[in-house]
Structures are given as C-alpha cells and as structure tokens.
Amino acid sequence: GESVGLHLPTLSVQEGDNSIINCAYSNSASDYFIWYKQESGKGPQFIIDIRSNMDKRQGQRVTVLLNKTVKHLSLQIAATQPGDSAVYFCAENPGYSSASKIIFGSGTRLSIRP
Amino acid sequence: ETGVTQSPTHLIKTRGQQVTLRCSSQSGHNTVSWYQQALGQGPQFIFQYYREEENGRGNFPPRFSGLQFPNYSSELNVNALELDDSALYLCASSLSGRTTDTQYFGPGTRLTVL
Numbered sequence: 001g002e003s004v005g006l007h008l009p010t011l012s013v014q015e016g017d018n019s020i021i022n023c024a025y026s027n028s029a030s031d032y033f034i035w036y037k038q039e040s041g042k043g044p045q046f047i048i049d050i051r052s053n054m055d056k057r058q059g060q061r062v063t064v065l066l067n068k069t070v071k072h073l074s075l076q077i078a079a080t081q082p083g084d085s086a087v088y089f090c091a092e093n094p095g096y097s098s099a100s101k102i103i104f105g106s107g108t109r110l111s112i113r114p
Numbered sequence: 115e116t117g118v119t120q121s122p123t124h125l126i127k128t129r130g131q132q133v134t135l136r137c138s139s140q141s142g143h144n145t146v147s148w149y150q151q152a153l154g155q156g157p158q159f160i161f162q163y164y165r166e167e168e169n170g171r172g173n174f175p176p177r178f179s180g181l182q183f184p185n186y187s188s189e190l191n192v193n194a195l196e197l198d199d200s201a202l203y204l205c206a207s208s209l210s211g212r213t214t215d216t217q218y219f220g221p222g223t224r225l226t227v228l
Contacts, residue, residue: 104158
C-alpha cells in the first residue's frame with residue numbers, strides 16, 4: 001500500500017551532536033525521495049532529495065541515505081543547531097501516476113537540548 | 115522563502131459554507147499542487163494542476179475542486195464544508211509536472227470550520 005512511516009515520532013539531541021532521523025517506505029516502485037523540514041507555522045521546506053539509482057547524497061550539513069533492499073531512508077544532520085528544531089518529513093514519489101504526487105510520512109519532531 | 119504565496123493566512127467558516135483559497139506559484143513554475151495537512155499529520159495530496167489542466171488527484175471528494183490560471187496561479191475551492199475540513203492547506207509549485215521536480219511549498223492557509 002501507499003505508506004511512508006517513521007520509526008520515532010520524537011527525537012531529542014544535544015546541541016552539537018549529529019542527528020539521525022529514520023524512515024521506512026513501502027512502495028518498492030518509488031523512484032524519488034525527499035526530506036522536508038517544517039517549522040511551526042510554516043510550510044514544509046525542501047532539505048534534500050535522492051533518486052532510487054543512488055544510495056547516498058550529501059548537502060550542506062545533511063546527508064540522505066537510501067537502502068532499497070530494506071526500503072529504508074535516513075536523514076543525518078551534522079552538528080545539530082537550535083535552528084534545526086522542527087518536524088522532519090520523509091516523502092516519496094511513487095512515480096506511477098502522471099502527477100507529481102508526494103506521499104508524506106507522519107513526521108518526526110526534532111528537539112535540541114542546550 | 116520559496117516565492118510561493120498563499121492567501122488568506124487564516125480563515126474561519128461554518129459548516130456547509132464554501133471557501134476559495136489562492137496560491138501564487140514561484141516565478142517560472144507552471145505546476146501547482148495542493149495538499150491538506152491535518153494537525154499533527156503529514157500533508158496529503160489533493161490534486162495537481164499543470165498548464166491549467168488537472169494532472170492527477172488524490173483521495174478527496176468532488177467538492178474539492180481547483181483552477182489554474184494562465185499566469186499559473188491557482189485556486190482551491192471547497193464546497194459544503196465539513197468540520198473535518200479544518201486543516202492547513204498548502205500549495206506547492208514546481209518547474210513542471212515531472213515526478214522528480216522539487217516542490218516548493220507556500221506558508222499555507224489555516225482553515226477552521228465551526
């Protein structure tokens with residue numbers, strides 16, 4: 001079925017440590033995955049994406065890892081800062097419809113301890 | 115900021131009424147997607163418009179309808195409002211309707227149905 005789930009609904013991390021947010025997806029035909037960050041009162045903000053023909057992609061302080069064998073996606077944030085506090089959504093595009101339909105998971109709330 | 119704007123910011127309606135929400139896409143983008151985000155959940159795809167035509171639809175009833183204009187701005191209309199329609203309505207614009215085009219979200223319209 002169509003579902004993108006997250007292992008943990010909340011994550012608390014010490015400032016300066018690395019954060020790892022995990023996500024499982026169910027559609028093996030999905031070919032495009034995205035991580036979004038949503039701060040309170042704002043719309044989702046694009047962080048990083050990865051196509052199914054890759055297993056790792058790096059951005060500024062963020063890395064996304066894709067394991068297609070176990071249908072698992074993770075977002076790593078290096079040196080977590082207070083501004084990283086937000087809800088993080090993994091999302092997939094199943095690619096089976098003509099529309100660029102994104103299926104979002106329920107989100108993980110990341111909180112930073114000083 | 116993504117350049118995607120939405121109006122109004124907040125809206126209060128009563129059950130049975132009709133509502134129109136508006137979205138201006140980012141410059142150069144010809145595709146607009148609409149999402150509904152209930153409190154504490156991830157956004158759910160409503161439909162997408164590509165070059166003024168509906169280009170895919172999620173599991174929403176026909177009382178959710180939309181339009182896209184020649185300048186690629188878009189409207190979401192909801193008829194016969196129900197209490198469960200209370201949510202944050204997000205629009206996202208993308209360069210085209212391709213599945214791997216990044217979708218950039220606006221700040222959303224918070225709709226409350228009483």
